[in-house]
């Protein structure tokens with residue numbers, strides 16, 4: 078298929094073409110890049126929503142509920158087309174979690190207005206892979222209005238989801254035990270909306286009190302001093318750029334759907350808040366800037382790798398390993414090598 082035919086098929090909702098292109102993006106093929114480039118002008122429309130939290134808090138169940146709410150809104154608004162990306166933190170080969178998620182989402186499967194895809198998170202540091210950005214952009218370009226991105230909250234991912242999403246939802250549950258402490262300690266700073274799911278379980282009142290007091294604190298103390306490094310600071314910066322928004326705490330029972338309407342309304346309110354305060358465009362600009370920088374870094378390194386003399390590289394490495402030349406100097410020398 079020519080590039081033009083392919084992009085036309087994608088824009089007209091061809092799901093087979095979509096699945097194929099997503100695989101090409103994941104495999105970083107040239108075709109994938111070309112399609113993304115051709116469709117780039119159509120991006121920047123979708124509401125990207127990150128759903129993060131500890132394992133087992135009910136993110137997938139909640140995501141499926143939310144998708145249904147966007148498809149059949151209880152309030153009088155147009156149904157929206159929903160893309161779901163479940164970022165699986167486990168190795169692409171284990172597959173267990175992915176399968177579980179698929180089963181939970183199966184009753185959405187017959188709906189043409191919903192597209193579900195599981196992705197491996199392959200970032201070198203365990204973060205979201207660059208492919209997550211790209212696949213989200215593709216879904217945006219082919220007309221999904223809302224993109225729900227589920228990730229397991231685990232350090233690096235949290236920061237990256239804040240960068241990718243317009244709205245970040247952090248999901249906690251009363252049966253998390255010590256994890257409520259973890260949420261209080263850091264992840265709270267990234268939440269635009271905090272969800273306490275499994276509100277049917279014992280201990281919900283205690284968990285609610287703990288989260289409420291943590292939210293109060295987060296509202297007054299934006300400084301972050303637990304020494305967890307500069308990634309945290311990035312997240313805080315983003316957090317700090319949202320004056321006038323107080324993250325609400327919403328109790329849900331994803332199993333029965335209780336609280337989903339409130340959550341949906343809260344997401345709409347956050348979107349309005351972003352648009353009114355010009356933060357929507359600012360978020361998009363920040364994401365695109367970081368994408369461009371990532372690409373530049375990747376290409377520069379790739380170019381250098383392609384042309385470096387392997388013998389010279391080995392020599393340089395050897396002199397570093399024997400403490401004769403510093404890595405700082407060796408890098409400069411290698412970059413100076415004639416082409």
Ligand SMILES: Nc1nc2c(ncn2[C@@H]2O[C@H](COP(=O)(O)OP(=O)(O)OP(=O)(O)O)[C@@H](O)[C@H]2O)c(=O)[nH]1
Pocket residue numbers: 131132133134135136137138139174177181229274275276277278329330331332333
């Ligand atoms: N009691 C109760 N159980 C729930 C609720 N929501 C989800 N669960 C159950 O909690 C378990 C985990 O739900 P998932 O939706 O897979 O949670 P998850 O956060 O996506 O899990 P991972 O993706 O593996 O991190 C499942 O057995 C769900 O049926 C709820 O509101 N109440």
Ligand SMILES: [Mg+2]
Pocket residue numbers: 136137138178227
């Ligand atoms: Mg899940």
